[in-house]
Amino acid sequence: MGVCGYFAVSRKCLVVLSLRLLFLLPAGLPVRSQGDSQSDNKVMDNITVRQGETVFLRCSQGDVVTHTAWLNRSSILYAGEDKWSVDPRVSLVVLNEEEFTIKIENVDISDEGQYICAVQTRSRPRTTSVHVIVQVPPKIINLSKDIAVNEGSNVTLMCFANGKPEPTVTWKLLSSTGLVSEDEYLEIPSITRQRAGTYECTAINEVSTDVQTVELTVNYPPSVTEGRDVGVTLGQTGVLQCEADAVPAADFEWYRDDRRLFNDLDSIEIEDNGKISTLTFYNVSEVDYGNYTCVAINKLGSANTSMVLYEVIEPTSSTLLQALSSTTEKTVFTEEMTTSLLDMTTSVIEKTASTDYAIWGGPGAVQDGNSGTMGTHTSTCLLIIIGLQFLLKF
Template sequence: MHFVLEQYAAFSKCLFVLSIRILLLVPAGFLVRSQGDYQSNNKVMDNITVRQGEAVFLRCEQGNAVTRTAWLNRSSILYAGEDKWSVDPRVSLVTLNQEEFTIKIDNVDMTDEGQYVCAVQTSSRPRTTSVHILVQVPPKIINLSGDIVVNEGSNVTLMCQASGKPEPSISWKFLSTSVDLVSDDEFLEIPSISRQRAGTYECTAVNNIDTDLQTLDIIVNYAPAVTEGRDVGVAPGQYGVLECEADAVPEADFEWYKNDRRIFTGLDDLNIINTGSLSQLTFFNVSEGDYGNYTCVAINKIGNSNTTFFLYGEDGNTGVRLRRSFHCGS
């Protein structure tokens, strides 16, 4: 007898759920009548807006006359009374009594968005309460141009795509100047880029939920530009240095020449020290034969540039320029 009662109760629940499903499949505008108008007992609640990752509570008012109750989503039954039909571990029963029937969905995601229906069977007629869940998603940049290396004068297009709900707006900032850049969409156009536009760019995606940002770097290659050479006077037997500075990306390599003859470090009591953008030609003990014209050439893969120096003799005590019998360029 106990087994038969259990089977009957299970059959009764299934019959109730089936009837609710049939009720929910009735096309909009079709009047269903049985012991009164069913549609008059159908209630639509305000939308529930919840952020992705949060929990949402679905509450349905009960009553003393309620005999069966169930929560359904768009395609399946979540709970029929105390019996959980959903296999989703995020769904749980919170309250079930004469006053209310409340379930909870943890860690809400976009797949949870849609309509939910609480179906109630009373002694006289069924009724439903429906609610629509809207899931808001914080912005996330999903596709950003990588770091870029270009030659000066090239046209550059940066791309930044983001997901989110509501759809996020995109803005760009050139961090080297902290100036917002004009861009109506996810693309930023930089025509004929100059060396002054090299640096870090920041893309920001914003909606009314949150903000996401990422950065990328642009390296602009350009040919060396050397600082104009300065003539240097050194007394015989003294220490002397010629300095050549070049602005270039990538950093320049340096070559030194006296007339048309290339100079190598360690030869003729000379030394060449290159440090970043600076090259120094050092004379440890200036002699008569060291005086004359010198050329510094800065070279990288984009181009080259040069400047000339004149090393002349100077009286070590008075600083007066000495007369020499040699000719410039000899």
């Protein structure tokens, strides 16, 4: 009577003692009495349920049942219609001559384990056991923070996750294709600017997937695009442009020779917009022409490029007349040369024709030593024609 005391014996205490004696379940574990058959104690297939779902525990009755109970390890959940569990998630579903079913809602990992249905019939006691497996979706519990490093540094990113079954962890750089690591740790030696970006850690198991990201920034000194010279006429607007690639973004400075330029003070406008800085001259004057230097600076270094603002002279009416006069004179000269060459060509052709007739007087004529004259005249004609074509191009 040590369990319940000598005088104050509660109803529940009596039920516990009765169940243990009736079902021979010391500490809640089933033990077959001598003479029990193997079929008296049944083991059902495991029940797999996901965390947060509801699990139903069913037990068939059969014959004439005098007592029945559902137990979890050493604790009684239900004894017949009486609820012994203080867990509000546990409730009775069905209790009749054929079935004894209870349910556990919002299942958690602590609910995993063996459950026993103990039944006492008029003939003999029997037990049915089932093992509940609780699957837990993966959850990333430890992830590297967003990080900024200098180019050339060694980088290690980590991603730890738990879940049941144990999740697989992979890393991926979103700006590229394919996985970059299939481990909780991602090692990047001597990182370059091309490896900067958003890294995605994925933890996956049979239940679901958990995804989180880390932003990796790679700092590097500025590099500038080669400056382009710009020509502007007096009184017009001139714009010089400087482009720099850097992380962190570069600050720009403009210089004329060794003197730094500022807005307002030099009748100019300097405007920075991300990677590009522009130097604008309004109503360009003679003093604005010259060499300018753009310097891009960040905490890791600097780079510069130079460019020239030079004068472009617009054509005036006098220069146009001079050009036209020169063109007219050239045209007249070309026409005279063309006429002269045509006359020379005609003369050569006529002379060649008469010579050919004298040499090739008819059948049986004999060629003399001057027969090469024909080839000479022909070559001369070709040279004249080529020269004529050359002049006509102008």
